[in-house]
Amino acid sequence: MTARVGVVTFPGSLDDQDAVRAVSIAGGDAVSLWHGDANLHGVDAVVLPGGFSYGDYLRCGAIARFAPVMEKIIEAAREGMPVLGICNGFQILCESHLLPGALTRNDHLHFICRDQKLKIENNSSAWTRDYAVGQEIVAPLKNGEGGFVADDYTLDQLEAEGRVIARYLDLNPNGSRRDIAGICNEAGNVVGLMPHPEHAVEELTGPTTDGLGFFTSVLTSLLSGQAVNA
Amino acid sequence: MVRIVVDVKLKPEILDPQGRAVLGALGRLGLSGVSDVRQGKQFVLTIDGEVTDEKLAQINHIAETLLSNPVIEDFTVQVQK
DSSP: OOOEEEEEEOTTBOSHHHHHHHHHHHTOEEEEEETTOSSOTTOSEEEEOOBOGGGGOSSTTTTGGGSHHHHHHHHHHHTTOOEEEETHHHHHHHHTTSSSSEEEOOTTOSOEEEEEEEEEOOOOSTTTTTSOTTOEEEEEEEESSOEEEOOHHHHHHHHHTTOEEEEEOSSOSSOOGGGEEEEEOTTSOEEEESSOGGGSSOTTTSSOSTTHHHHHHHHHHHHTTOSSOO | OEEEEEEEEEOTTSOOHHHHHHHHHHHHTTOOOOOOOOOEEEEEEEESSOOOHHHHHHHHHHIIIIIOOTTTEEEEEEEEO
């Protein structure tokens, strides 16, 4: 028995096929979803992949947030369906207000593309269950607008509630407040991450296979009925 | 025909790296005495017919949900006749 994990393709998505492969390698049934879909085809979880949805016009993720499929995903996420937003997907989740804060232009203004070291700080979310707290992983990072910002009250709250799921190690690549690379919602089913775990699932093409844990975690969570924190 | 101008700017506490880059260029172009540059966006909506209170409320809602992100940006809506 396994779970059906949907991967949304928006006009301008780049990493949807890599996300589909990552789901399959982890042992899940990957289901392609289209931005214009008005239903979720019975998926148990959704990945919003990286890329430049709608050309990143207006603000990254601002137009994608109003896509027909997003209306359904927002509804399902509020009811506990696991959703992982990677890079542009993280931006879409912030624009949807499923996650707090926003992602802004890198402080140095340059697009960045590097293999980034991260520290996992939360292994109780639906997407990080298979990691150990404190585990160091390496995954590709590639963004122009990856600086996570929120007011101090929100940042304090995220840290106090253990909702920072990963932080940048060694260097802060984009000016993210408090070195934050990824966060989750209160229930732990919605996770946003700026680095790309789907590019670190195979030795042939990735710097490591460290990213696979996000995709196996959601299967573990779904099959054990722990998609949402108690 | 009525024009409605929506100005969107980053909240003062949000770092504006683009504005900072422009500030750097100003110095190189010989303009001194500029202590800060903030970059924003302007949307000009051309409306056919009358702008009713209801339509203005709709536009305010769109300005708050689509044209700006209230987490990082402030906006103003002005009607130009």
